[in-house]
Amino acid sequence: MLIFNYSKAGRKTGSQSPNVSADTLLKSLPANSLRKSKLLLPEVSELEVVRHYTSLSKKNFSIDTHFYPLGSCTMKYNPRICNELAMLPGFLNHHPYAPLQFSQGLLQSLYELQEMLKEVSGMQGISLTPMAGAQGEFAGVAMIQAYHAARGDTQRKVILVPDAAHGTNPATAMMCGYQVKEIPTAEDGDVDIQALQAALGPDIAGIMLTNPSTLGVFERHIHEIADLVHQAGGLLYYDGANMNAILGKVRPGDMGFDVIHMNLHKTFSTPHGGGGPGAGAVGVGERLLPYLPVPVIGCNTDNQYYWMTEQEIPSSIGRLSGFMGNVGVLIRAYIYMRLLGRAGMPRIAEFASLNANYLQAKLKQLGFDMAYPKRRAGHEFVLTLKRQAKTCGVNAMAFAKRLLDKGFHAPTTYFPLLVPECLLIEPTETESKGELDRFLEAMAEILHEAETNAELVLGAPYSMPVQRLDDVRAAKELDLVWKAD
């Protein structure tokens, strides 16, 4: 049932709203400024709301209920303490324009977060304001744009992205007014250096790279690439979605990147919330420092924290949000980093990689094909079901859906686009060997099912609230808003 099906005209909610007559209070307003039409919100009791949404929640898979090896998403445990402390009333009731003397506790935390992110990224300056990875990318590419513009270097109209790149990379480049050129991937999963060299030229503003790439492998020629791009006058953008794989081990700044974003909602375990909110802090090397989006948190000589704005950073690319981004998310990331601490950072990379490489090794043994079987996995790896799709007619999507029946969320499917019938599997460091072994068992079962009873797999899932949903119908017969009959 939809919440609207519980609605009864004339039901009064009672305990929440002020007990006033809206008609009386509003009558001094000009009639033509007022709403005339009936407002279609449900008229339900608080119990009905609680019961409905509690019941809906139970239809979700989530980290708190299921292993969720969704590649490129870093679905790790979200420590409950981060939520508790971020929800302290002093933080929640904080108006963004509260004066500094009422903001030091919060600003100190954000400032320290900037400092910690600087250290793990190896960059020179951080802005916390981007509200997700894609907005971090926007900030980064806009800074590249501003950098070239400030030097009068106006013929650079192209941003390079590898064909394995996440969709946000090309989309962002376009939003910043760039053309996008794709660079192919070599057979071993690294960037095709020859193709890169061929593409470089005076029209290239920069390149966007993910490292380890979305294929799960570390770009071994990163130094060479950095040198080539820099020699061509371009800058390097680092998509930090995969930082979990290398945290505390290597730093984008040391690899030669000029600008990066970090998905705090991945690497630093702020919850995904069924789609957000995230936080996509950006870091820059010295060249791009003048262009950081504002506000940035500063600390003056009296140890007073303050907002640095266009005044202090006059060449800033400006503001990307109404206030200063997703502060509540930033506090969670701050808390997480403090709990993990200096020794905890590299441990994340180690155990995320251990889990990924263990799964990869075991899946190979079980007879699955890896896209890059000779490579070390980062914190994730790509498995291809091309063979099974051909021999048994069971494709990656069917595998994914069947996993749901076995009590596991599916890995990412059909991404990266260049690997056919692929599953991108990212276990994260917070899963135990026991859980990984149960997952391996399920994969083996499904493989067996695919070989002996393909229909069974193709019809999955069976144990979810609904069976396989019709996407085509959804897009054709658009039903985006409920209407009372």
Add this chain to the structure above:
Amino acid sequence: MLIFNYSKAGRKTGSQSPNVSADTLLKSLPANSLRKSKLLLPEVSELEVVRHYTSLSKKNFSIDTHFYPLGSCTMKYNPRICNELAMLPGFLNHHPYAPLQFSQGLLQSLYELQEMLKEVSGMQGISLTPMAGAQGEFAGVAMIQAYHAARGDTQRKVILVPDAAHGTNPATAMMCGYQVKEIPTAEDGDVDIQALQAALGPDIAGIMLTNPSTLGVFERHIHEIADLVHQAGGLLYYDGANMNAILGKVRPGDMGFDVIHMNLHKTFSTPHGGGGPGAGAVGVGERLLPYLPVPVIGCNTDNQYYWMTEQEIPSSIGRLSGFMGNVGVLIRAYIYMRLLGRAGMPRIAEFASLNANYLQAKLKQLGFDMAYPKRRAGHEFVLTLKRQAKTCGVNAMAFAKRLLDKGFHAPTTYFPLLVPECLLIEPTETESKGELDRFLEAMAEILHEAETNAELVLGAPYSMPVQRLDDVRAAKELDLVWKAD
């Protein structure tokens, strides 16, 4: 799986405990004072704990997920605000021995709760300390005992209880050293006055009554009963479990009761928590004021709140708990009462009764038999499936289990004991007509199933995590503690 099945020896929890070596710290203690045996607690990660208990929770029915018409339990909506405010750090971190200057905010709330309970009960004094209904009963009967003892009236060894009474009543009387005599119920559901009269005598310390009784009907001769018992030198105890039916409409104090307990976890909607904690505040008339269990909250002339103890109430029956009972529960009840307010109290009784009488009327129409078909229901009523048990072989337990499959928690079964094959149905005021109608539909369906396919009903439930469980095996082959193989 049990939490123990996730355990791995040597797993370290890390983020919670102080990072110290217990061995080193403890080594100065005498060896024979230390634990030698291995401690069987699970060694699991926080994620495993969160996932396990989140998943377990999903196996429960609860008010927040299901209609829960469990008679004699008043399963109404537990407003979320009560929980939020009771969990304010200022309340949670309050040590019970904090001095008064650090306790005024809390004590004021508890004092005001006492005053409100006085008003709705019509009693002269309140003690909040009993931790559930049964402990309230204990306090009440102990006060009756103290009263007679103080008068030197030592031959009163018997407490009367109707045969419909809740099991806590006779059990409590015994715990206070009394013998128990049962009074039968007349055909119309009221107490059998003749039998009562016959039982009364100089050995009677008092009578324990529930009104409306556990049969769901209001005792119409309550005045006569009170007079009879008082004339015989006994006192009247009111079991307040059913106060939801009469809140703000009639008061136990006005009916002639000398002492009562109120189940705040029923009438005042503090959550049941899967079995507790509750709060069983007691109220007394003038005669029993000197015997109230301590502590009681006082308010002096400077509007300072303080704990009244044996010093102020020297004849008190004493202390029933280490501190002062379930304060966290009391705060929730206080908040609930403030939200409902003066007009809200009688409204509770009205709509609880409306819902019960509506269900009763409709179920009669559907062909169900009521135990007291001519009586007005209070907030609950008793339905008997004696006929169905005979004709179709489908008993009350089967009906109850089948309701689970239809998405409803079962009513109370086989209580009160005097009605065969009964269901005690209490919808509470917070359920909507829509929900009641869905319940009626389910009842009609089951009745039809019973008549046409009894096997189906007898095998229920089918859609729960387990099917019908073997109680006999549980009691015979006791397995109360998990053991590693």
Add this chain to the structure above:
Amino acid sequence: MPYIPHTEEEISSMLSAIGIKQLDQLFDEIPKKLRIKTIDAIPEAVSEMALRRTMQVRANQDGSPLCFIGAGAYEHHIPSAVWQIASRGEFYSAYTPYQAEASQGTLQLIYEYQTMMAGLMAMDISNASLYDGASALAEAVLMAIRANRKCKTRRVLVAGTVNPVYRACINAIVKNQQIELIELPYCTEAGNSLAGSLKQHESQEFAALVIQQPNFFGCLENVDELTDWAHQQNALMIAAVNPLLMAALKPPGEWGQNGADIACGDGQPLGAPLSCGGPYYGFMCCKNEIVRQMPGRIVGRTQDINGHEGFVLTLQAREQHIRRSKATSNICTNQGLVVTASAIYMAIMGPEGLRRIAAQCYANRNALIQAVGSLKGVEVVFTSPGFHECVLRLNKPVEDVMAVFYAQGILPGYNLKKDYPELGEALLVCVTETKTDDDIELYKNTLQQALA
């Protein structure tokens, strides 16, 4: 090892399954010289116990001042069920609902949210959220330029009464696409857009007109007139509105003859705490005709193979993960959890509940104006009726007055001098339903004292 469950024994057995001896070998494809040894600027780990104490101190340190600031972020009562339910692990710790069958909870909730938000706006369609009000408005501008088939200019007219930070944010986001923003002046008496100034723009072409209701001053705009004018000019009408107030005010879908084309704004008033500016969420609604230009995720209702109702992400061909550089936006992660809270908020409040809050906000603003309007040294600057906020001109420097309030733990409002220097010593004061008569009285007394 906080949050890492591996025992020594498991580690060895996993390493041997991989065929290596040391954890460090996992990184052996990484060039040696890149490997770092230390990250000294990261402090050592602290326990949850110690960090809780630290964070409690910091949260308390910032006090709990009585807040009369609005300027885009509004303090409202949030029923406690809202975040208690939104914080359930199944909502909180799920990813974007890519696997529809295992995400029906989130998907149905978003579908319900879309219905509620479209209803509130009286528009056809809602998306599943954008980042915040400011960036949503920037996306609306880009969308309008894509969607306007009648007029292919990249020029957009934006009322000067639109939140200045929103205008700065639009600018930052669209400037690399050669879009020109032109400011519409406002009436210094009424405090809303100057209808008379429209004439001078009639020769120019615009892709869209952007106005805010109520505007940054809390004043009501003449929405019908502006909408009809925009449509006459072949411009699309973009409405940036406070969604809560649409329970009382004429919603964008009903503006003028044909309604606004795009409605957007910040969803914060519908259940998101102030939280120092975020997470909030940007909402966006539009007319049916232009849904394929909409940025962001959209949930649709469909059926499973047995004909049972179910919900999926739909129209994904607009999005970056399919369309890549041709997508309607680069947005991927949005503000899902805040939308979850918002849907619960709207369901609890219901139509009448929301309308009462709006009415109380209106009444409280009037009460404040009443209380301070006659004080010596205070001028209520604008005459237009409005909600939440009003502009006061003071006969002393705003900063000095604010300092007096601060000393008493009160945040008296937003200083307008930087954004609207022409208004002089002007303070933007906000009063929502959370303020009592006593609060307003306290405000008045403090102001009187500050001006004395």
Add this chain to the structure above:
Amino acid sequence: MPYIPHTEEEISSMLSAIGIKQLDQLFDEIPKKLRIKTIDAIPEAVSEMALRRTMQVRANQDGSPLCFIGAGAYEHHIPSAVWQIASRGEFYSAYTPYQAEASQGTLQLIYEYQTMMAGLMAMDISNASLYDGASALAEAVLMAIRANRKCKTRRVLVAGTVNPVYRACINAIVKNQQIELIELPYCTEAGNSLAGSLKQHESQEFAALVIQQPNFFGCLENVDELTDWAHQQNALMIAAVNPLLMAALKPPGEWGQNGADIACGDGQPLGAPLSCGGPYYGFMCCKNEIVRQMPGRIVGRTQDINGHEGFVLTLQAREQHIRRSKATSNICTNQGLVVTASAIYMAIMGPEGLRRIAAQCYANRNALIQAVGSLKGVEVVFTSPGFHECVLRLNKPVEDVMAVFYAQGILPGYNLKKDYPELGEALLVCVTETKTDDDIELYKNTLQQALA
């Protein structure tokens, strides 16, 4: 109508289904003269918004003093997952698990709890909880009298080092059953039960001996010796213990030759906040032989008709709803939700985690003794090692010293003068793992100042 969902239309249709016209007719069986008109002392309803503000003021009003009081209620770090999960509606708003098939979550959790608690105590069996530590001890006394087959006396020996409030509570609960409690004196030097005093009792009969570990002074008792003595006297041994410390200390099941017969105490240290004294919970464990005398609910593992594992309430024949006046206790509602929290707490901490906390508590107590022991005017009264608490004798009136601490927002301990006047100006000070070196330093400095 807060929380009541009925519309006018529904009310009429329901009334007519019942066959009446007015809501008031629902009460027509109630004698008219009993009906009340008003309940004036109940204030008018307030909105959630207003009440939240009121309660926040009250909660803040009580400050957040630095707390060195124990005396039966101990401040510990509680991982935030504990109450976030225990507060899930499915645990929070369920009733006692009478319908087993629809309550497997709660039932399995209790079974796991029973296993953990029995493990902690090294006992065979645990019940599902009683009200609190004090009342559990009273129930243990009653149980021991029922269970002791060798000795039918109603006399029970209770150590004078048992929490005085526990002793008062036992008395209040058992006195109507003609049970006599006899106090065992303590050693004024070591601070624990005086072994030498046992001799004088050897001629008397006792059903049970009750001791507390650590005792009310924080000192360790000679548990082996006392247990063996009790068993020699045909008395049952009742151990009242701090459950958290059993991760480090010898648990009741291992006391003496045969272990204690009943172990009980307050579960508060295992995940329950101080909360002004409740809700906590009483735990109780016993030997297999006497399980049928156990009060309270017990969960057992069984099978469903398909042989699948499942959980039910079992041994209900002991309970009031079956056995009525012959039941082992009148308890019905227990402290379920706190037990839920406690099970989660123990699972998160694990054996090593709990042991470390116990060790830190031990170390902190020693640090405090170290810090204040040499101050002028302070005497550390007892020599026995211990946990959490220690007794200081001061050379000034305790009340005056306490007042100095209060003025600085510190609660320095529990004044022992009322309960143990023989100890003079004695203060019982508690230091758990929550106290830092700085806190202890602050304590020392404040004490020094108070005594100067």
